[in-house]
Amino acid sequence: MDTISLLAILFTIAAFFSLLNHNTLRLPPTIGVLVLSLISSIALMLLDPLIPAYSLQALPRTVLGALNLPQTLLNGMLSLLLFAGAMQVNMADFKARLLSITALSVLGTTLSVLVLASAVWALLPLTGEHLPFLWCILLGAILAPTDPVSVIGMLKRLGLPGDLQALFAGESLFNDGVAVVLFTVVLTLATGNSDVLSASHIGFTFLHEAIGGIVTGIICGTIALFCIRKTDDPHIHLLTSLALATGSFSIANSLEFSSAIAAVTGGLTFGTRFGRQSLPPEHRAELESTWMLLDEILNILLFMMVGLEIIEVKVHSGIFLSLLLVIPLSLISRGASVLLATLPNYITNWDKGRSLKLLTWGGLRGGISVALALGLPPGPMRDSLLPLCYGVVVFSIIVQGLTMERVARNLYPTAEPG
Numbered sequence: 001m002d003t004i005s006l007l008a009i010l011f012t013i014a015a016f017f018s019l020l021n022h023n024t025l026r027l028p029p030t031i032g033v034l035v036l037s038l039i040s041s042i043a044l045m046l047l048d049p050l051i052p053a054y055s056l057q058a059l060p061r062t063v064l065g066a067l068n069l070p071q072t073l074l075n076g077m078l079s080l081l082l083f084a085g086a087m088q089v090n091m092a093d094f095k096a097r098l099l100s101i102t103a104l105s106v107l108g109t110t111l112s113v114l115v116l117a118s119a120v121w122a123l124l125p126l127t128g129e130h131l132p133f134l135w136c137i138l139l140g141a142i143l144a145p146t147d148p149v150s151v152i153g154m155l156k157r158l159g160l161p162g163d164l165q166a167l168f169a170g171e172s173l174f175n176d177g178v179a180v181v182l183f184t185v186v187l188t189l190a191t192g193n194s195d196v197l198s199a200s201h202i203g204f205t206f207l208h209e210a211i212g213g214i215v216t217g218i219i220c221g222t223i224a225l226f227c228i229r230k231t232d233d234p235h236i237h238l239l240t241s242l243a244l245a246t247g248s249f250s251i252a253n254s255l256e257f258s259s260a261i262a263a264v265t266g267g268l269t270f271g272t273r274f275g276r277q278s279l280p281p282e283h284r285a286e287l288e289s290t291w292m293l294l295d296e297i298l299n300i301l302l303f304m305m306v307g308l309e310i311i312e313v314k315v316h317s318g319i320f321l322s323l324l325l326v327i328p329l330s331l332i333s334r335g336a337s338v339l340l341a342t343l344p345n346y347i348t349n350w351d352k353g354r355s356l357k358l359l360t361w362g363g364l365r366g367g368i369s370v371a372l373a374l375g376l377p378p379g380p381m382r383d384s385l386l387p388l389c390y391g392v393v394v395f396s397i398i399v400q401g402l403t404m405e406r407v408a409r410n411l412y413p414t415a416e417p418g
Helices: 005-024 030-050 058-067 071-087 091-096 100-128 133-145 148-159 162-190 199-228 234-254 259-269 273-277 282-313 319-341 344-349 351-361 367-374 381-411
Strands: none
Touching: 005 030, 005 058, 005 100, 005 282, 030 282, 058 071, 058 282, 071 162, 071 234, 071 259, 071 282, 071 319, 071 367, 091 100, 091 162, 091 259, 100 162, 100 319, 133 162, 133 319, 133 367, 133 381, 148 162, 148 381, 162 199, 162 259, 162 351, 162 367, 199 234, 199 259, 199 273, 234 259, 234 282, 259 273, 282 367, 282 381, 319 344, 319 351, 319 381, 351 381, 367 381
């Protein structure tokens, strides 16, 4: 299948599901498209055996094969999604909560992986399933990155405190890079491709990728701002920002730095004092509006692909019992990691646990977790982990995503809508 045909199919399906959701379900666009793509995929799977003369799953499988979600997302769409998210961050609030963001992104993500892995390893045998501890850690790494795609926009609409919005956005942007690094290292150990990795080596690898990504993003962002500061053409501003998003990602990847962190840091440079001085307010507003639209389109496509990928998930009878265990464990591990990572802040400013509850319930898992799970090597471990990861992601997006606004209003009833 050629590229233009693939794009035509994806955009046509996305447009159809978006229109159908708008006229029927009226859910948030990304969640509505996910629900409809899930329903369509499950319907095809159920009807396929009833029509043996024709494979109803042939076209979806062809599209998914040509698409290759792990490759498309992790080495393509991710740069644009992360850059778009970083463009929406208020840098003043971000700097005010930088210590908490760093603690959540690094320490919180690591703790989330270890807590979930330990709980799953100890309790999963009760359901009849067994996973080696390294593969339990891998499960934790896959489910560690949070992806509150629609949550950040909703927090702004509800008028919740700016520092809380920055904490949500900052953590979700940076923990993607941290989780991918952890996933890569643990996968190397779990598959037996290396038996010489030590704690110091893992730590050095993480610091190398993280610091290298930050430096790459800052340098590329500064160069981009220097290039556009004397121009007043919004088209040049957009093209330069696109070059920055993809260029910083690619350069960091080629240097074996964290490409995700590079894209985030590059986007954040537009919110610095130098970034604000480089663009007139009206041009900056236009650029941010364009990136928000691009972000929405990309997320609709991503959630649609996540829904279609259920065709690749091998479900067996015992998996539902395992999911009933793993879903609450993922929420408990999220809450425990948020509390432990920012414990000094809660000791000095408890706020009745409101921010803890909001960060726990709002820690949605998304396309990155599905892409990482799909990227596992074929075999029995992949067949066990993929449905677990997929189930947690779907529950997270649909149940947590649709109830997040009600939870936020209950916790912050005095917030003024923006």
